[in-house]
Amino acid sequence: MASAAPSAALLERLEAVRRHSEDLVAGLEPEDLCLQGMADASPPKWHLAHTTWFFETFLLQPHLRGHEPADSRWGYLFNSYYDAIGERHPRPRRGLLTRPAMREVMTWRRRVDDGLADLLEQLARQPRSSAAPVLALLELGLQHEQQHQELLLMDLLDGFSRNPLEPAYRQVSGNGITAQAREPEAEPLRWIEHPGGLVEIGADPAGGFHFDNEAPRHRHWLEPHAIASRLVRNGEFATFIADGGYRRPELWMSEGWALVQQRGWQAPRYWRGSGTDAWAWEFSLQGRRPLHPDAPVRHLSWFEADAYARWAGGRLPTEAEWETAASSGHPDLRELEGQVWQWTASAYRPYPGFAPAAGAVGEYNGKFMSSQMVLRGGSDLTPPGHSRLTYRNFFPPASRWMASGLRLAQEQR
């Protein structure tokens, strides 16, 4: 991971990222701060506290002389999954943590922000060689907080979706969630062909920040194929449904078909309506809104994306195909970022030669490399500047609460 010399610019960026998290919860009702809709999700307050815990645990405690950490029990409450750090509060019960109260968490955030500013000053007086690893951790903390900004919004949408009143999250200018306010447009589908051959994928070691799971850059053999110029639309997905997509087992992985039965899936997670009104609406952070046929379909599980692709006569692209196309600069290729995360055909497994980061932060990505699928791109909930073409997002194939959609690929002969 590359690192830059400490600077006013870094401090400014730090403050901006930290402030953005707090902006996201401004305007919520106080009760919303503890809303946890399901075991996979976390309450907004927990996200604000956990990201703070991350900075305190990995930056301030080991590196800032004289830092006084928070109540020791808070470490138990706000550790997410770092086994090397210790035991932790069970994830499904995060919604029960009405205490510490929001004002206590905010006081803590302020204290940690001050500590980080002090640490930056301290690092500015150190030789680059000793400052660099700490700055790399700081960068990781920022990226981590940005990831939680997206999670916070996903989780809030999940939580609100379980309330019959269908509450709307306020409109915020300057973050992703207003993106779809612009009218979706029809967009022709073009197939972008690739002749196959040996390609290179993965993060450039000389480039900027990347997570450990994007490395090492390595060679990969591709067969001839084509990839769609744009994402699949709501209107297209509606045709799949109308054609019996959710009632035809031959379109599904066996595991996905079992889920369709068990959970009664009939449409993407947030589609709404019934009777003549069926699937005319979708639930969103703006509350219930008309489902626009030209908007990219979102909130699909991998199983739904895979079944749709099979029905459409294609398949999902592998992550190597996706990354190769995305970095080709092909003029027809659209909607790589800023709309929805795009399911790929690739299981989330290590790249050849992968080595996790050293220390407890090595638990960040590497230990999740089983039973998950890779998503590429980025969504309208992803904080600006957080996406990358080599970014490997991952979720279990049954998950649907992310802003997830798909782009088609097909064999080429």
Added chain:
Amino acid sequence: MASAAPSAALLERLEAVRRHSEDLVAGLEPEDLCLQGMADASPPKWHLAHTTWFFETFLLQPHLRGHEPADSRWGYLFNSYYDAIGERHPRPRRGLLTRPAMREVMTWRRRVDDGLADLLEQLARQPRSSAAPVLALLELGLQHEQQHQELLLMDLLDGFSRNPLEPAYRQVSGNGITAQAREPEAEPLRWIEHPGGLVEIGADPAGGFHFDNEAPRHRHWLEPHAIASRLVRNGEFATFIADGGYRRPELWMSEGWALVQQRGWQAPRYWRGSGTDAWAWEFSLQGRRPLHPDAPVRHLSWFEADAYARWAGGRLPTEAEWETAASSGHPDLRELEGQVWQWTASAYRPYPGFAPAAGAVGEYNGKFMSSQMVLRGGSDLTPPGHSRLTYRNFFPPASRWMASGLRLAQEQR
């Protein structure tokens, strides 16, 4: 159910009861208002809304001309279990209802309070015969709200107990929860004998308010027995534990023994401590506090109460025995109310000739007469004036989140 003429006194009582509910949540953190620790419990805000729904549904909608009810979806959210009224939000998900926000609920409460005042005025102008049934419903609404005041505190204790920070509920003067602030005292155990014979139990039809399940008053044959003058103490229960009480299956009902294994019960629900400190503490609405050996043991399941009684060479009193003793005026008999609800040996079943109240409020008590056991008395969480010697409280035998303890009885030969 008896009813009184509408009066300033009734209006005053109505306002006092309604205000008391709100006093109970003053001083909580906003997040606490949505805290639901388990499926059996409800969040404080839900209690405030549900009791308001009860008045609106059973009093204002049918009887107050021109009353404009709340958003129709609120009926779905705040109906507890009245099937005759309609479908309802699943109980285990009440904690997800961050909306309507507290201020909306408070506005509703004000509007319903105003409506009730209007209704009282309206009733004052009606003949007694037509006013009486409505006033009886109003009385039921008040009793209902008082029950929820106790539930609110029980549920809050449950919710707080799941937070590793062990939060304390504020000290409130004037409600029951400060009762134990007074130092518990040693109290000798005396046996109060009864020769057996035909007795009468159940609510006096000429008396004041009572629930339908307390009637009809009827005859019952008792065998000779004795009942303890006081409740079982923490110190006595500690001796049971030290004697292997939770490890000896012969002391337990088969069903209770299975629960001991499955749930790992080793002590009353809120006893705390480990190692040399084991069971030196208990969690309470005042937070963690030393366990006082002379305080009545509390937060027992029926199975624990039953096992303790067997170990002690006695048994639980039947509800007929309890009520007969309680209404005897025997000078030695102590601690009937204001400490803990007292488990009895009686399954909760209808009295001979029992008939539920007419209409939807008939669902109040009668439909729960299976798989539950009767508790008698009243606890320090019970609002003042809400207890009665004929009161039949009931809970499933595995429940422990109520302020429940026991009094011994024994056969007499």
Added chain:
Amino acid sequence: MASAAPSAALLERLEAVRRHSEDLVAGLEPEDLCLQGMADASPPKWHLAHTTWFFETFLLQPHLRGHEPADSRWGYLFNSYYDAIGERHPRPRRGLLTRPAMREVMTWRRRVDDGLADLLEQLARQPRSSAAPVLALLELGLQHEQQHQELLLMDLLDGFSRNPLEPAYRQVSGNGITAQAREPEAEPLRWIEHPGGLVEIGADPAGGFHFDNEAPRHRHWLEPHAIASRLVRNGEFATFIADGGYRRPELWMSEGWALVQQRGWQAPRYWRGSGTDAWAWEFSLQGRRPLHPDAPVRHLSWFEADAYARWAGGRLPTEAEWETAASSGHPDLRELEGQVWQWTASAYRPYPGFAPAAGAVGEYNGKFMSSQMVLRGGSDLTPPGHSRLTYRNFFPPASRWMASGLRLAQEQR
């Protein structure tokens, strides 16, 4: 418990009871011997082994000099619920015990039978005072084996009911299961009135064998009531269904209504058919057979019996009412035994002054006195001679795999 002098008659009875168990499984396919349809049921082979274990454990090991018990691990496998004896194989996994094989179990049965014959001889040479308690245990063992004969048939019916082939149990002459081969007959319903007053119920201490839970005989106060002269019929129950009985929550206990929803109950457990054929059939030990409108309805949970009674404008009789009527010798009273067990309004709790039998056999009845309801009478699966008017059978209110039906009662004013 009374005991008789050892005699040829007792040996003969012992042999007859033991032989009857084996007759019940003659003609089954070998695979059927391990059939366990659900956690509450046990495989036929397990019943044959467990009853043998009972005799070996409580009779031969303590009382027959030189008896060599079976492989010590068999005690683990075939102990049902006697905690005082030790750990045991989990009940839901009894169907996995393909070994010991049937022929090994039969060899064991022979060896235990021989041991019991030896023990009887030995007892014949002892003074009555020392023989009596052992003979009482032997009687208990015989009654126990008879109970398991009924359980074996209930469990087999449950197991067969889960096979889409709907297998038929063979026709056996001389045991109860052919009883219904005789054509059911219409039978007028008469109400047998009782004026109320003080009655005595429970087993006569001077009478023959009874279980500990039938004692002591004691006084009980009855209110005026009437009891039906006969059982409820299939045809009557069909009217309840047609009248929306399973769709009207006001007829049900809250707990029962939840079960109706969760389990999708629409009729008694073994009623079959669909479309125009709906409920025209019932599954039985004779396989699928036409549902006869004049046969007593069977395989009801207590919740269904209770809901039916409410719908019919009556209620279930208490066990005291049932026993008082049954022992009155009233000429109109029919169908007390030999058809179905009859749910009562009474929770299964101890009689005043109840004391369980001493030793491990004290676990027989007393530890099940929670969350169960009493059934009275006896069914066509009950071995001849095993019924008694004071017999207290008990099952959880949700159970339906027994031959259980109901008789109505009603208040009398």
Added chain:
Amino acid sequence: MASAAPSAALLERLEAVRRHSEDLVAGLEPEDLCLQGMADASPPKWHLAHTTWFFETFLLQPHLRGHEPADSRWGYLFNSYYDAIGERHPRPRRGLLTRPAMREVMTWRRRVDDGLADLLEQLARQPRSSAAPVLALLELGLQHEQQHQELLLMDLLDGFSRNPLEPAYRQVSGNGITAQAREPEAEPLRWIEHPGGLVEIGADPAGGFHFDNEAPRHRHWLEPHAIASRLVRNGEFATFIADGGYRRPELWMSEGWALVQQRGWQAPRYWRGSGTDAWAWEFSLQGRRPLHPDAPVRHLSWFEADAYARWAGGRLPTEAEWETAASSGHPDLRELEGQVWQWTASAYRPYPGFAPAAGAVGEYNGKFMSSQMVLRGGSDLTPPGHSRLTYRNFFPPASRWMASGLRLAQEQR
């Protein structure tokens, strides 16, 4: 899939395969035929019936004039997972199918065997072009039955392992299960290096039978690496355990670590013993036997294999690495088949250009390509002649009832 002209040799092979299935159950107790230890496993009788159903459904019904199929309900009972064929009996309840009885199933097998012989005759009179697809299905049926022979033994071991008596399966000469009768031998570990580069993997289209998931043969880029000459031994795995392997989260995938906690894993599935005897034994088809330190470790989940490899400083080989090494003919490479299936680092996903077989048999492999990992090689339970170097076996990463072990690989720089 290649096909040969119908011949006496094919008939002979058909008879041999069919007979082998029956030989496997000879000597079982009758009750064992319905033994189903868990939802993932099936009873022996079910395997015998299901393989017969496969031949009848896919061969005889469509292709043999005049074939009279079995009772139509049997199709419901013995369909495994072919949605295109129709509904089916729930997998976890296969153990309840005591009927049809074994003798009925055997009669059916005979009738289907006769039908297959007739079909072969009929095909011999047809032109090759029309016979070939039917012969290909026949070959698939034979391969399918061989797969079930291994499953039958795995499932039986699982079922027996749940019986405290630890029954032993009889010794059968001529099938795999006696393989380990030969004494395991110490075997030095050598590293076989590969320089990386473009390789080809997958089944040769001109070769013999292969499943659809082994095709198409395709190019794959490998990085430099080395693969172990032999499998990991019990003794080596015991060192991992002694070094805290099951107590160190840093060695595990997050999902695997959660399973270790939930299921209490402390050793491979069938290791036995406690105290000073801990892990001195293993349960096997020969019953309990001493655990030999030089025998390959078996009955590991993928998570355990992955954690072991990490602890040992290596990793699992990818399936491309495994197949490349296996087909290299390197003289040092041992234990490719006949011992245990070998977990790989590869998620089970389609090869580039994969197309499932046409028709209902297309459900055979393709629909399981999610949340499973690939195993390569073959075990001592695999029928002789059924293994292939391109064979892709697959199981969920948590499964441990297969004969599964591992071979190490490592990066090479």
